[in-house]
Amino acid sequence: MQQCTFCGNKHLKKTLTEYTYRRDGAYMIFHNVPAVQCEFCGEKYFAAKTLKQIDNEFAAVKNGTRHAEEIRVPVEDFAQLDVA
Numbered sequence: 001m002q003q004c005t006f007c008g009n010k011h012l013k014k015t016l017t018e019y020t021y022r023r024d025g026a027y028m029i030f031h032n033v034p035a036v037q038c039e040f041c042g043e044k045y046f047a048a049k050t051l052k053q054i055d056n057e058f059a060a061v062k063n064g065t066r067h068a069e070e071i072r073v074p075v076e077d078f079a080q081l082d083v084a
């Protein structure tokens with residue numbers, strides 16, 4: 001990738017990041033996912049093969065062929081809060 005498609009900045013750096021995958025109301029968190037990040041706006045980009053691998057891992061864990069660590073996550077509903 002040569003340029004941030006979000007802001008047009010050309011300074012992108014390699015990084016490892018956390019990726020939260022969500023599908024059909026289920027979540028899976030991936031640590032240390034390789035990405036390139038725009039140094040200006042912070043937008044992150046992932047390789048198609050990385051996203052495909054995340055897809056496959058999620059499917060494997062969901063159908064039980066692969067085991068992953070699980071955490072409990074608190075959930076809150078802020079519908080009654082105002083914006084300002």
Ligand SMILES: [Zn+2]
Binds near residue numbers: 005
């Ligand atoms: Zn950017």
